[in-house]
Amino acid sequence: MLLLCVVFSSFSSIVSAQSQEKLKVLVVGMTHDHVHGILQFHKQGRVIITGIVESNPELIERYKKSYQLPDALFFNTISSALKATKPQAALAFNAINEHLAVVEACLPQGIPVMVEKPLATTLEDAKKIEALSKKYNTAVLTNYETTWYNSNHYAKDQVDQGNLGKIHKIVVHSGHEGPKEIGCSKEFLDWLTDPVKNGGGASRDFGCYGANLMTWLMHGKAPKSVTAIIQQYKPAVYPKVDDVATILLEYENATGVIEASWNWPYSIKDMEIFGSSAYFHAVDAQTIVQKKQQSKPISGMAPAAVYGDFISYLEAFLTGKITDTNDLSSLSNNLLVVKILEAATRSAKEGKKIMLD
Structure with missing residues (x-):
């Protein structure tokens, strides 16, 4: 951090x-x-x-x-x-x-x-x-x-230990039926659906999860380019902001796919990792699925993570127990998240791939 x-x-x-x-x-x-x-x-x-x-x-x-x-x-x-x-x-x-x-x-x-x-x-x-x-x-x-999801931390361990081989693709789905549909408060909706106060709609609200996790798994390395399709499926409900986004991150030897939406039939925050020798799916906070070449998928529960919520994490950080410079909550990671999201907004507006420095 x-x-x-x-x-x-x-x-x-x-x-x-x-x-x-x-x-x-x-x-x-x-x-x-x-x-x-x-x-x-x-x-x-x-x-x-x-x-x-x-x-x-x-x-x-x-x-x-x-x-x-x-x-x-x-x-x-x-x-x-x-x-x-x-x-x-x-x-x-x-x-x-x-x-x-x-x-x-x-x-x-x-x-x-x-x-x-x-x-x-x-x-x-x-x-x-x-x-x-x-x-x-x-x-x-x-x-x-998602920082407190045991499945994501177990996934990171598998990647770092080389158990998936070379990482070729990461796919993160994040979203739900929509903030209005699930009953968010009026005060929350007032700024969440404001393009200035929130920066956008689902592309920012849920796109940030994928950018955060991918930056973490890629050890803080920025993608070469960002390409995005950002749309409105429900303009009558969310007239000022987008409600669905697909964002592609191009790395040197891998691709990241961020799928963010306020239009899905249920709430989802999952992550798939495709490696050269194995596949890993963090289905939810606890559930994992792993599959190696020529073998049946194995489902199970991820081992418990060190920190179960943001308060236990904050307590650990303040006492100097967290030293990862690319941690999920770190400033370095989240600077890159904002850079990716801003590039995605620009890509969708201009209809082209945006190269990052």
Whole structure:
């Protein structure tokens, strides 16, 4: 992970000394429905929320009632929250184009930030985040659900150990019936279906998963080119953004296929890896299928991964236990994710292959 050995050399000692204490976090924004996760952890007593930054009164009242949150926990601005509290990290649950502002407020005070995927809507914003991380020697992480899939970590082990032979193709499917169809909140839909606030539709919301996993499996190597077909199957439902995308990544000796959609009949997040001597399918978080040449497929359950959720990962990161510079949540990985997604948007708009530097 970018600057891992340096970014938290001083901070990790503080966290280590407090290893028996609950992690203290600042929640920035509540418009992302994934905020339910951290609120549940807080309700269960697993973490301590030192403050919540949110300005929408209706949203505040709804969550106060649902999770029995006191008035004193809420702040209108990040600066006021940081003056009154001392979190160990800030977690951003707001629109993607607002991530930069969270980083700008927290990093100068040495507060690391974890944002929900993807890192940013534009490569320009992503590079600004990188510059701030370097300047203030403080990390910015990106959270993906698939980071906690045991099947994906087992797949990476199989690739790294050479058990699949040379990797020729990786296919990642990510999507569901659509955010409106599955009942996402109005506040979430307002920015998720906005081309500026989200950067796009399904191509960004779900395309990032494939780019993240492929960058990880390819050990941080960028593809040579990106080619994309980005469409609207439901313009009446999502008039401003795309709802389906197919993105092709061309590597030196391999191809990546990212299939992202808000149109599938069920929710899916899986990954297929075709090697020269074996095939691997991470069917879901736990289920795997493997097949070698001239043999029957073998199905089973993946061994347990080290980190089961974003909080256990964050705790491990803050105590210096994670040192992978190409980790799934790393800044280096997610800078490339944004670069790939921006190239995909351009490819679909211009109708041509986009060569990457």
